[in-house]
Amino acid sequence: MAPGRRAFTAFDVTTRDRSALRTLLATWTDAAERLTQGRAVTPPAGPDQPPTDTDSPPPSPTLPFGVGLALFDDRFGVAAARPAGFADLPAFTGDRLDPARSGGDLLVQACAEAAMAALDRGCPAAASGPHPTSAPADPTGRH
Secondary structure: OOOOEEEEEEEEEOOOOHHHHHHHHHHHHHHHHHHHOOOOOOOOOOOOOOOOOOOOOOOOOEOOEEEOHHHHOOOOOOHHHOOOOOOOOOOOOOOOOOHHHOOOOEEEEEEEOOHHHHHHHOOHHHHOOOOOOEEEOOOOOOO
C-alpha cells in the first residue's frame, strides 16, 4: 500500500566544495535514518523552519534520495562517473515546465501517511535545518 502523502523536493547545490557536499549528504542521511526509525529530528528554531511539535515522530516515512543530471557537471570532479544514458527527461504531453523551477542537483521524495510528517518532517533538509551548501530549486524558497 502506497503512503497517503508525498512531497518531492529538488535542491540546487550552492557550493563547489566537494567536502561540503559530503557533509551535507551525511547530515541528510543521519536525519533520514532518524526519521525512518520514527525518531524526531528537531530543527533549529527560526522563522524559516518547520514547526518542531506538529505531531509525534512520523510513522516510518520513506525518504528516497536522488541526484540530478546537473550534479555531474565540473563542480565536484564526478563528471566521468555519470551513468551512461543518464539524461534529462523530455517534456511530456501536457507538461507546463518552468525552467526556473525545474531540474535540481539533489532530490528528495518524502512519503508518509500523515501530511505533516511528509511535508514538515519528511524532508531531511528541513529536519536538519538550513545548510550553507543547498538551496531549494524552487525560487520561492519553499521545499
